[in-house]
Amino acid sequence: MDISTKTTASPPTPEPPTTEQKRAARGATRPGDRIFLALSRGSGIFLLVVMAAIAVFLSLRASHAISKDEANFFTTFEWNPTGEPPVFGIAVLAFGTVVSSVIALAIAVPVSIGIALFITHYAPRKLGGPIAYVIDLLAAVPSIVYGLWGALVLVPNLDGLYGWLDEYLGWTGIFEWSGGAPRALLTVGILLAIMILPIITNVSREVFRQVPQMHEEAALALGATRWEVIRMSVLPYGRSGVISASMLGLGRALGETMAVAMVLSPTFDINASLLDPGGGTFAQNIASKFNEATENGRDALIASGLVLFVITLLVNGTARIIIERRKEFSGANA
């Protein structure tokens, strides 16, 4: 039984449109249409200009700094743009940014899908509404508040979890803990997971809600249990939506600044263990170094910002490609 196959026949080949039809299609006939067309076209162009301006600004300032950098910008484990000679590289920052964001996604996506399914398919209506509302509220909490909560509540209470991970999973090397304050990438990952939960949950919820009633009813009619309905019709239908929701969440996690700066103990070192200090993130590094930085230091930070910009573009591009491939399921991303 394959519910997800397309049922609609392909449309008949259209006749070539007449000039009038063309003009109507362009919509530029009445003043209202023309104004709206100009407005929306203007907005589209404006967006492109803004993006291009950001890219140009970042590249210009970055090239200043990189031309002075005496070390390899991509592989150096040091950040000293004011030194003699200036030496700085983004290896550690790229590592920390990617690892903490991936941890955040790994935690947040399953939980988000669970919450979204619960709200749309399991919860009684009286409970689903309030839960959805509370999740919305989570998105409205400023990141500095998450940072405060992380530093004052989360960090002092993670000793138990870290000790447990070290005891049972320490042999992997990834979960080794040398007993320092738990201000490592895993802590950041946990905090970021909570921060990106609302956005992933909300989008997933909308997608799951749009699953055609017919699909579910058909599955039910064939004797599927509720879980089987979800597995066979809801999840495949919502997959591309969930992926793009995750990418939105990943985008937020990559760029998160203040909360990370408050809970992470950044060091310019790469550490295989996620529980010991090692690595920082781009945004956190910029936030903490910008104030005292000299001109050259700022340019170096901007260069690191450029790398973050490129990483974000790559992530979004990848998401687009994944969604394109699975277009047949697309409900929310048409």
Place this chain on the structure above:
Amino acid sequence: MKLQRKNRRALALGALAVSGALALTACGSDDTGNTGGDSTSTAKAGNIDCGDASGQLQASGSSAQKNAIDAWVKQYTAACKSVQLNYNPTGSGAGVTAFLQGQTAFAGSDSALEAEEITESKKTACTGGGQAIDLPMVVGPIGVGYNVPGVDSLVLDAPTLAKIFDSKITNWNDAAIKKLNPDAKLPDLKIQAFHRSDESGTTDNFTKYLGAAAPSDWKYEHSKSWEAKGGQSASGSSGVAQQVTQTAGAISYMELSYVKDGMKAVKIKTGAAEPVEATTDNATKSISEAKVVGTGKDLALELNYTPKAEGAYPITLVTYEIVCDKGNKAETLPAVKSFLSYISSEDGQGVLTEAGYAPVPDELITKVRSTVSGLS
């Protein structure tokens, strides 16, 4: 139905916000209407000489002296109502840059100007052959705070500190620490050395001290960013202070005023017979051994990090106010002169101890006063 209810609620909230904002701005404009007009520009209140100072004074720089400036501005603007002084604690680097670009009347900085910056100032900020000069105004002791259960008093010397912060000594019951503290009950506990994750004048001065007082154990150049590997970090003095309070076995350096809440300050074993406690008085004592290395009117200091005098606390930070010796902007000069003469006066320096800083020693502050009175 549901949607409509939501909309209505949103509307109500919006209306509330708008009316609230209106009420607030109304209050604001009332306030500004009352102040300003009634003060005479030549008023003299207490020992603050306002001269013919008036107008807006923009300044920015070191965040390490922010609390001192706040205390001074409060006193000063109470006396000289026609002057409005905004000090923006953007950090020393940004402060000096803004001053050199002529955006501010003076800058605060944790470190003295570089030779290049002085050369640049002749072309940009200061006109008529003037140059930028450093005026030491605030002395800040850097306390080494620790949190070790059961240890109420701890003595360390520079080599031991260097080894601790370089992750060479990793346990509190290490022989080197025991030797300095024969009577203390040192636990078998991992040392968690915290440093600043942001760039900071405090880090710069602390690493200068380690480099000068323990050259064989501290191989790193002094720098605003932490160069040594290992250890943990947190952002800002408040950040490291909070971590030390939270974490058993932690130690970190910070401005002395942050050493509180269950933290104790390390006593430093110097060349003197007795270990020196971190206090504002003891910081002033060590600054009196500093040498003036600036040329002309520039009072840049070279600190002595290995004082032999009894009770001289060696880990200190001096923050400067940076102005032009000649060629300050005509419209801000009276206000700058009057403010700087207030903060270098006995009253001004007296305010410092309450704010957690130390006053500049007598001999030096006399030089500062005469330099300030000669500003043009």
